[in-house]
Amino acid sequence: MIDLPHSPAADRNKEPILAQLTEILGERGTALEIASGTGQHAVWFAASLRGWTWQPSDVDPQMLPAIAGRVARSGLSNVLPPQQLDVTAHRWPFTQKFDAIFCANMLHIAPWAVCVGLMAGAARHLAPGGMLITYGPYFEKDVPPAPSNLAFDESLRARDSTWGIRELDDVVGEARRNGLALAQRHPMPANNLLLVFVVS
Numbered sequence: 014m015i016d017l018p019h020s021p022a023a024d025r026n027k028e029p030i031l032a033q034l035t036e037i038l039g040e041r042g043t044a045l046e047i048a049s050g051t052g053q054h055a056v057w058f059a060a061s062l063r064g065w066t067w068q069p070s071d072v073d074p075q076m077l078p079a080i081a082g083r084v085a086r087s088g089l090s091n092v093l094p095p096q097q098l099d100v101t102a103h104r105w106p107f108t109q110k111f112d113a114i115f116c117a118n119m120l121h122i123a124p125w126a127v128c129v130g131l132m133a134g135a136a137r138h139l140a141p142g143g144m145l146i147t148y149g150p151y152f153e154k155d156v157p158p159a160p161s162n163l164a165f166d167e168s169l170r171a172r173d174s175t176w177g178i179r180e181l182d183d184v185v186g187e188a189r190r191n192g193l194a195l196a197q198r199h200p201m202p203a204n205n206l207l208l209v210f211v212v213s
C-alpha cells in the first residue's frame with residue numbers, strides 16, 4: 014500500500030473535534046472542508062457523520078491525490094472528490110451553498126489575506142442557517158497566552174513573517190464585515206479553540 018502524507022496533530026485532535034461537530038451539526042447536510050491537508054479529518058468526520066456529504070478541498074494540488082487516496086481506502090460514499098480551492102479566489106469552484114463550512118489550522122499558517130478570503134467566501138457559500146466552523150489557536154484579549162502558543166507563534170513568524178497566531182478580535186471583526194457573527198466558542202485541548210460563526 015502506498016504511504017499517504019500523515020499529520021500526527023490531525024490524529025490527536027480529530028476525536029475532540031468530532032465530539033464537538035456531533036453536538037453542533039444537525040443529522041444531515043452538506044459540508045465544505047477548507048484546507049483539508051492530508052484528508053485525515055475528512056474521512057474521520059464523514060465516517061461518523063453519515064447523514065452529511067463532505068466536500069474536501071485544499072489550495073495545494075499535491076494534497077488532492079492524498080485526500081482522494083484516503084477516501085478511496087475508507088470506502089466512504091459520503092465524501093466527494095477533493096477540489097482545489099484557494100480561499101482568496103474571488104470565485105470558489107462551487108455553484109451550491111453549504112450547510113457547514115469547516116476549516117482547521119489554516120488561519121495561522123497563511124497570510125492575513127487568507128482570513129479575509131475565508132470570511133468573504135464563507136458568506137457567499139453558506140446556505141441560510143449555515144455555519145462556519147474554525148479550529149485552531151488564537152490569541153484573546155484578556156486571556157493570558159499559553160506559553161506553548163507564544164512559542165508556536167514565534168516559530169511560525171520565523172518561518173514566514175506573514176504567518177502567525179491570529180487575534181480572535183481581528184478574526185471576529187473580519188467575519189462581522191462579511192455578515193457573520195461569532196455564535197459559539199469552545200475551548201479545545203492543547204490551547205486551541207473551536208469557533209462557530211453564523212450568518213447574522
Ligand SMILES: C[S@@+](CC[C@H](N)C(=O)[O-])C[C@H]1O[C@@H](n2cnc3c(N)ncnc32)[C@H](O)[C@@H]1O
Nearest residue numbers: 023048049050072073098099100117118119123
Ligand atoms: C496545517 S495544514 C492543516 C490541514 C488540516 N486542516 C489539519 O488540520 O490537519 C494547513 C493547510 O492550509 C492550506 N492552505 C493554505 N493556504 C490556503 C488557501 N489560501 N486556501 C485554501 N487552503 C489553504 C494548506 O495547503 C494546508 O493544507
